Amino acid sequence: MKKKAAAFLCGFVVPLEIQIEILSRMPVKSLIRFKCVQKSWCNLIQDPSFIVMHMDRFGKNNYGFLLCNYTFDQYIKQYCIGNESNNIVESTEFQMSTKLLFGDSKGSIIGSSNGLVCLSSHSFVLHQPDLLKIHIWNPSTSKIMELPLCRGGASGAAIISPYFFIGFGFCPKLDDYKVVRVMLYARSDGWPPSEVQVYTLSTNSWKRMTMANPGWGLSPSLGRNGVTNGACHWLGLQINSPKRMSIIAFKFDEEVFLEINPPYHHMFQYRSSFSVSDIFITEYRGFLSLISEGADGNSAFDIWVMKEYGVADSWVKQFAIEVPVPQHKLQVMVNFDNNGAQLLLLLDKNTGRFFWYDIKTNQIEEEHELLNFLYPDEQVIGCKESLVSLPGEISTVI
Secondary structure (H helix, E strand, O other), X not given: OHHHHHHHHHHOOOOHHHXXXXXXXXXXXXXXXXXXXXXXXXXXXXXXXXXXXXXXXXXXXXXXXXXXXXXXXXXXXXXXXXXXXXXXXXXXEEOOOHHHHHOOOXXXXXXXXXXXXXXXXXXXXXXXXXHOOEEEEEOOOOEEEEOOOOOOOOOOOOEEEEEEEEEEEEEOOOOEEEEEEEEEEEEOOEOOOOEEEEEEOOOOEEEEEEOOOOOEEEOOOOOOEOEEOOEEEEEEEEOOOOOXXXXXXXXXXXXXXXXXXXXXXXXXXXXXXXXXXXXXEEEXXXXXXXXXXXXXXXXXXXXXXXXXXXXXXXXXXEEEEOOOOOHHHEEEEEEEEEOOEEEEEEEEOOOOEEEEEEOOOOEEEEEEOOOOOOOOOEEEEEOOOOOOOOOOOEEOOO
């Protein structure tokens, strides 16, 4: 009887459909190991349609984030969140050599899309625009590629210093990834036209766009240029009306800029400057959202959601967050929609400890001491696991 059972099991072949169903729900690290099992699995795991399927099935309910100091010259660490709970179930620490990537410059994380992370040299001020280096990195597969140098830039004695802003995102219509670089030049003789250049991954090339004086300036906010609705977004201020805030969007598919009005509230309408912890752009279930410090003194944070994209009258204050920690001691790092729970990852700036806050239950779920670091040198970027490959990619050292 045992021999018959063994013979049956040896001759049993799992149907391809079931294999795909199982593999499409496995973590990336497991799939990379499975590529060595048999050639058919290797071909399947590298197939573009399977990569999209895996992103939809595994990535839909599995979340994670990258934690690092702003220039990631000390550390960069990836955390995965359990899909049945809000516990941190796995972490990976990367030893990224900024010297190899950027030479003598420091590095900054620009943002993440579909598991790909955009890294850039410098922060916001660049005296030699031609030296700007940008990489796209997949931390799940430990692969990275360097973009060709972005040439060009205004010149002249009147130029004081160029401020640059970078956005990174996915183009749904084109099934492609793009990087946009916006150069705003501070000059001694006035405000000049902006310079915009767009990189497309499929062609591995940059192209220059002309844009007249836009009438707005952008606010520095590393890793917080909220990508949603096929666009990246920055906080901006009107040049002719310095206290009026705007949201500036760059649509990746159409390669056009849009100006979006914030909520009609004094918190957003009358401002002269921004800080990273003050207001930041994110997305809530696919909607453009703003998280700000509580405007009325009764809440630590308010979450505003734009129900109809681009329509200013559709802003609503979705949540008023009350946390049993003084407001000035907190910073919102990133938000998640994990297994139906609406979570904020908050940082206690006094202790350096993170904790989850459940928006629906108004309760602190978990408290974590993830790394020993000094505020405000930390940066948190939401990042899912992904199999997406890059042209000309090379391995990174972990």
